[in-house]
Amino acid sequence: MCEASAYVxxxxxxxxxxxxxxxxxxxxxxxxxxxxxxxxxFVKGSIYSLSLVDHKVFLKKS
Amino acid sequence: MCEASAYVxxxxxxxxxxxxxxxxxxxxxxxxxxxxxxxxxFVKGSIYSLSLVDHKVFLKKS
Known part of the structure; x- marks a missing residue:
């Protein structure tokens, strides 16, 4: 599976x-x-960057 | 591997x-x-949405 961890x-x-x-x-x-x-x-903000091979998604609060 | 296809x-x-x-x-x-x-x-825009199990990343032009 290719899900990821989400970080703020x-x-x-x-x-x-x-x-x-x-x-x-x-x-x-x-x-x-x-x-x-x-x-x-729910995160109040936007998607900041992705590192998919590392299974990481970064969001940034607005 | 968990890379994805990128769509605009x-x-x-x-x-x-x-x-x-x-x-x-x-x-x-x-x-x-x-x-x-x-x-x-390079894409002039932002990351719009993700569907990681489907291996898809969507960007939107600004």
Missing amino acids: IDGDNQELIMEAVDSVEPEDGGYKLINIFGEQK | IDGDNQELIMEAVDSVEPEDGGYKLINIFGEQK
Whole structure:
């Protein structure tokens, strides 16, 4: 499976907010993350960068 | 490997612009895509959405 871990960048810090993320969809000025277990999380911000071979997605708060 | 195909959304169309994408990094008001073969491509826009289990990354032109 090719899901990824989602991190929120806050200054110099990276906080892991969800593992096994499948989809990241824009919603209400932010992004809704859904993982392979069907869990959902909302981040007010945008997708900042991707490192897919490392299974990492970075978001940045707005 | 967990690289993805990158599509640019233009209205109702989705154009495949690169396969086997590893990293997507912000650069100069857009994004630089690098695939696992080391090829690079620049998109003036932002990352719109992700569907990682489907190996798809969608960008939107600005």
